[in-house]
Amino acid sequence: MTTPAPGTPSLGADLLAIYRELEAMHAWRGWHWWPDADPFEVIVGSILVQNTAWTNVERALERLRAAEALTPAAMASLSDDQLEDLVRPSGQYRQKARKLRAFLALCDRHGGLDALLALPPDTLRAELLATWGIGPETADCIVCYAACAPVFVVDAYTDRIFTRLGFEPADGRTYAGWQQLFAANLPTDRDLWARYHALVVLHAKHTCRKLRPACDTCTLAARCPTRRSSGRAP
Ligand code: SF4
Structure with a gap:
């Protein structure tokens, strides 16, 4: 797929068509942080999820919830040892x-x-x-999912999926490059952008996996130049 110049109607139409395909494939799975999540919990989750799986974050959030520490004032009242112990399941607990x-x-x-x-x-x-x-990724998660402002969140999943689909940002495959590609070509709509990122995460975890993408079950295969019928990594 040749990527049209940013801001062109065809690129926007392609991104919206992919969004609709992703929604049809994955929206039924549900997603965290949507639509009524508590902003502070979103923020804590977005910090704890760095370099770990969401399941580990859920365990840490559950411990914080049980300790009634999921408000800024309650968390601030904890000692360093208490806070480190509560977030321990998320890994790198001292840093976090x-x-x-x-x-x-x-x-x-x-x-x-x-x-x-x-x-x-x-x-x-x-x-x-x-x-x-x-x-940038944590900051944009907070702006989009806690402050509910239109910022497109980019992550390694975005790079993997859209590179496989044949897209390449004009400014290169950087965080800012991908963010510009989506922001310049989609309608400025916070809910759309929030859902789009969530769907990218679900697609990367369940279908467009790093080592064994399930291309045979992916409805994007018809437009994907790197699809593999064997299911091996492109
Ligand atoms: S066809 Fe395969 S490589 Fe392409 S987006 Fe789908 S899962 Fe990923």
Whole structure:
């Protein structure tokens, strides 16, 4: 597939057609963080999920919930040892506890979580990126899923699937390159973008897997130049 220049109608139409295919394949599975998730839980989850599987994050969130520590004030009242112990199932627990503390300090500087999330999206994103332990993917998850602002979240799954589908951002396969490709060619619609990222995650986990993509069951196969009937990695 030749990728048209960003901003062209055909690229937008292709991205929307792929979205509809992904929705038909995976929406029935459901997804976390949608539609009524608590913003602080979203933020904690987006930090804890770094370098680990979501199942481990769920265990850590359950421990935090049981300890009634899933509010900024309650979490801030924990000792370092207590917080580290509660988030231990998510791995790298000392670093992640430190990252949560850094986020809580950011909240404090802005007068609380609600005030922080009410910042203009670009300002919020910049504040998050300036916070220790928060990179572009985590920042955009928070802006999109906790602040409910239109930011397209990119991850390694996005790169894998859309590279296999023959797309290539004009500025290269970087985080910013992929984000620009989607943002410039899809309608600016937070709910669409939030669902699109969630569907990309589901497709990568269940069908377009890293080593053994299930191309035989993928309805994108007709448009995918790297499909494999053997199910082996392209
Ligand atoms: S056909 Fe295979 S490689 Fe292409 S998107 Fe589907 S699962 Fe991935």
